[in-house]
Amino acid sequence: MFVSNSDNLGATLDLSILTHFSVSDVPFMMECCERTENDKKGGHLCVRNLDQQLVLRESAMCSKDDEAEFQNVSKHKYFNTNNLWIRLDKLKEIVEKSGGFIPLPMIKNSKTVDPKDDESQKVVQLETAMGAAIECFSGASAIVVPRTRFAPxxxxxxxxxxxxxxxxxxxxxxxxxxxxxxxxxxxxxxxxxxxxxxxxxxxxxxxxxxxxxxxxxxxxxxxxxxxxxxxxxxxxxxxxxxxxxxxxxxxxxxxxxxxxxxxxxxxxx
Missing domain, CATH: 2.160.10.10 (Hexapeptide repeat proteins)
Structure with missing residues (x-):
């Protein structure tokens, strides 16, 4: 299954990537691009030291003290395009094992009720990131794709x-x-x-x-x-x-x- 953001106009069904995904036999594959100044505030891919598992790290998960390092595009070179390839049989296994859902980390964002009015009631928006599912699939991989695959x-x-x-x-x-x-x-x-x-x-x-x-x-x-x-x-x-x-x-x-x-x-x- 191929899923992507609806606002990413570069997220087309690429048969060469589909072939690579099929041949590699991995359960989950994320398309990544090299980060530029335009992307420094977006989530980046990293490896968890504990078990060497690929993990998606979002800005809302980063402390203020670490913000500069988070935005360091030379250190954290790749970001998630949210173009994701998933084996449905492996997805089914995880959903059944977790009681009907995928255990994604929670992200907290501060918003206002009226996006047109910064003075309107402040609220907390709780959300999860689709790409964060990469940490739930043992053996997941990532592939670096051309910038043409990412036009959000x-x-x-x-x-x-x-x-x-x-x-x-x-x-x-x-x-x-x-x-x-x-x-x-x-x-x-x-x-x-x-x-x-x-x-x-x-x-x-x-x-x-x-x-x-x-x-x-x-x-x-x-x-x-x-x-x-x-x-x-x-x-x-x-x-x-x-x-x-x-x-x-x-x-x-x-x-x-x-x-x-x-x-x-x-x-x-």
């Missing part, structure tokens, strides 16, 4: 990137990173307070998404509006300290810090 859309950062020319649609309608990106997706960091919802992102791109395939990192602070024919190259930072949205000048911005708080704007090289 969880935040407006991801959606802006996916809508841009940093991704292309193949003839078989799969979303893949533009070859011009050389295997590394641009890092997008939109203001988390301004761009929580898709409606806010849509207001920022009324005339289309700016070109990002030559961009290394785009950081946006405050509320902005992108014009058509806007291209970002290298590392670009845009700041708007005003309460109302400001327009980002059209054209090509390459390795620039741009403050558009005042009408005339200010570019600092």
């Amino acid at each position: 859309v969880k935040k407006c950062n991801d959606l802006l990137l996916l809508r841009s020319d940093a991704y292309i649609i193949t003839d078989d309608f799969c979303a893949q990173l533009n070859p011009e990106c050389n295997g590394v997706a641009p890092v997008i960091a939109l203001d988390s307070k301004k761009y929580k919802l898709v409606s806010a992102l849509d207001k920022a791109i009324p005339n289309g998404v700016p070109s990002l395939f030559k961009c290394a990192r785009l950081t946006v602070t405050g509320e902005v509006i992108f014009q058509s024919n806007t291209k970002f190259v290298g590392n670009v930072s845009i700041v708007n300290e005003a309460a109302e949205a400001k327009v980002v000048p059209a054209g090509t911005l390459k390795n620039k810090d741009l403050n558009i708080t005042h009408p005339q704007g200010c570019i600092v090289c």
Whole structure:
């Protein structure tokens, strides 16, 4: 059985991976990718010292003191794509042995009742991670796959990137990173307070998404509006300290810090 996140547009049924899973005869196999700065807050794969069992370690399971090491992509090199291959007979054995469920570790996350309002009632969300099931299968394995197998859309950062020319649609309608990106997706960091919802992102791109395939990192602070024919190259930072949205000048911005708080704007090289 192959299972994946519905928001991962790269999670297609790959027959070569299916063949490998079948031939290897393992009970559970996880697809992993090499971690980049974009992935440092996501769960990573590790080996439990006690029994050498593969385990998925999520950020919510990590103490504040260990957060820097958790996000160290040189030390913890691989993350879970949540593309999982499972032998149903082995899954059935575990479910029956555990009384009708899979004993997954509990994860606690702090949330607000209304995601649109940070001041709304705070609550604790209890959840389990599907990939954490890897620790329940003795002999489970992991396989490193190309980045094309992982194209999630969880935040407006991801959606802006996916809508841009940093991704292309193949003839078989799969979303893949533009070859011009050389295997590394641009890092997008939109203001988390301004761009929580898709409606806010849509207001920022009324005339289309700016070109990002030559961009290394785009950081946006405050509320902005992108014009058509806007291209970002290298590392670009845009700041708007005003309460109302400001327009980002059209054209090509390459390795620039741009403050558009005042009408005339200010570019600092």
